[in-house]
Amino acid sequence: MQATATKLKGRRGDSVLFDNLGFxxxxxxxxxxxxxxGAGKSTLLRILAGLLAADSGEFLLLGDDGAALPVLExxxxxxxxxxxxxxxxxxxxxxxxxSFQRSDSGEGLSVDEAIxxxxxxxxxxxxxxxxxxxxxxxxxxxxxxxxxxxxxxLDEPTAALDKRSDRLFADLVRxxxxxxxxxxxxxxxxxxLENVRSLExxxxxxxxxxxxxx
Amino acid sequence: MMALLRRxxxxxTRSGGAAMLGVLFFLAVVAVIPFGIGPDLNLLxxxxxxxxxxxxxxxxxxxxDRLFQADREDGSLDMLVMQDWFxxxxxxxxxxxxxxxxxxxxxxxxxxxLGLLMNMGxxxxxxxxxxxxxGTPAISFIGAVxxxxxxxxxxxxxxxxxxxxxxxxxxxxxxxxxxxxAVTDPxxxxxxxxxxxxxxxxxxxxxxxxxxxxxxxxxx
Numbered sequence: 001m002q003a004t005a006t007k008l009k010g011r012r013g014d015s016v017l018f019d020n021l022g023f024x025x026x027x028x029x030x031x032x033x034x035x036x037x038g039a040g041k042s043t044l045l046r047i048l049a050g051l052l053a054a055d056s057g058e059f060l061l062l063g064d065d066g067a068a069l070p071v072l073e074x075x076x077x078x079x080x081x082x083x084x085x086x087x088x089x090x091x092x093x094x095x096x097x098x099s100f101q102r103s104d105s106g107e108g109l110s111v112d113e114a115i116x117x118x119x120x121x122x123x124x125x126x127x128x129x130x131x132x133x134x135x136x137x138x139x140x141x142x143x144x145x146x147x148x149x150x151x152x153x154l155d156e157p158t159a160a161l162d163k164r165s166d167r168l169f170a171d172l173v174r175x176x177x178x179x180x181x182x183x184x185x186x187x188x189x190x191x192x193l194e195n196v197r198s199l200e201x202x203x204x205x206x207x208x209x210x211x212x213x214x
Numbered sequence: 215m216m217a218l219l220r221r222x223x224x225x226x227t228r229s230g231g232a233a234m235l236g237v238l239f240f241l242a243v244v245a246v247i248p249f250g251i252g253p254d255l256n257l258l259x260x261x262x263x264x265x266x267x268x269x270x271x272x273x274x275x276x277x278x279d280r281l282f283q284a285d286r287e288d289g290s291l292d293m294l295v296m297q298d299w300f301x302x303x304x305x306x307x308x309x310x311x312x313x314x315x316x317x318x319x320x321x322x323x324x325x326x327x328l329g330l331l332m333n334m335g336x337x338x339x340x341x342x343x344x345x346x347x348x349g350t351p352a353i354s355f356i357g358a359v360x361x362x363x364x365x366x367x368x369x370x371x372x373x374x375x376x377x378x379x380x381x382x383x384x385x386x387x388x389x390x391x392x393x394x395x396a397v398t399d400p401x402x403x404x405x406x407x408x409x410x411x412x413x414x415x416x417x418x419x420x421x422x423x424x425x426x427x428x429x430x431x432x433x434x
Contacts (some may be wrong), residue, residue, distance in 0.1 A: 050296060085225055085288065100218060190287075
């Protein structure tokens with residue numbers, strides 16, 4: 001499996017955030033996107049996830065047989081927000097995503113196993129809103145485990161996490177890569193992995209068009 | 215998709231949910247009418263079906279803007295939109311259905327009680343319940359379009375109501391005329407009722423597609 005971006009161009013409003021951006025990662029590799037605030041890291045990830053249209057260029061996920069796979073169904077996207085309902089219990093939240101984000105590529109962990117993996121055993125019966133910000137973020141990470149999808153798109157995944165949870169997160173990503181997964185993350189946290197490439201967005205924006213507003 | 219239906223119903227019925235809000239608003243609107251009109255029982259009975267329908271329409275519009283906005287605020291909407299086109303349309307359909315089950319169906323069930331306040335007879339109340347049962351889903355389904363268009367606006371509630379109201383007017387007209395036709399003798403009940411049903415089916419087919427297109431376009 002291979003994820004390839006070619007000549008991606010993204011912009012926000014009138015300023016071009018990045019242009020002619022390309023990379024290729026294959027099974028077991030991770031790409032870390034760095035850059036100053038406002039450099040377009042989130043925009044890039046949202047384009048990769050198919051939530052935003054790129055100005056030009058394309059992002060393809062190729063299966064082992066070379067056939068293009070739909071990114072929408074083979075990628076997990078973890079944004080700034082946790083995608084969990086405060087009113088519902090942790091267990092209800094996770095089992096909802098487990099059945100909603102069904103995957104063809106393999107079985108995910110059960111809800112209890114996933115909660116054990118992120119080190120929060122015993123919170124399953126609590127409403128999500130009762131948890132602290134760091135715990136909520138870890139439950140959001142557990143969503144990636146309950147249904148298996150090969151490509152992880154992570155936007156600042158370690159926000160609100162303490163040191164120990166940072167390491168726990170790095171372990172989760174390592175396990176995912178060792179199992180043949182791919183990961184693209186916008187993070188300043190060193191993952192401590194070997195197969196990590198990095199991509200730095202400059203944060204230098206150029207105007208989208210030469211048009212003069214008379 | 216059953217999981218989505220269950221989740222949305224669970225959220226609507228838990229504390230802070232929207233399920234009771236619509237019914238209470240409906241109750242408030244209809245309950246003050248007899249005090250405003252005065253104790254003219256014949257007049258109340260005559261305007262009863264229209265008042266119930268107007269109350270139900272306004273109550274259904276209330277809270278419609280939260281249909282997708284709540285999901286957008288906690289980030290769930292990204293995951294809902296990250297699906298192929300058909301699944302997204304189906305997801306919108308299920309969410310609208312859940313919205314109707316949580317807010318529209320209680321209005322239908324509360325209608326007989328409020329019919330008593332309006333001095334309505336059994337036939338008249340039955341007709342209003344039947345037309346509401348068919349008409350309120352139409353408002354939920356077409357309301358999804360307004361909710362999807364206004365999803366990025368933080369105070370989109372007013373806009374949703376204004377966008378949806380013109381489309382909801384035919385539902386109101388045929389709902390009320392069918393209700394009246396059930397009690398006034400020469401008027402036939404079935405033609406307006408059939409048109410109401412047709413509008414409901416049309417909106418159930420069109421609403422999810424239009425709302426899915428709006429959600430795709432609105433992602434930022």
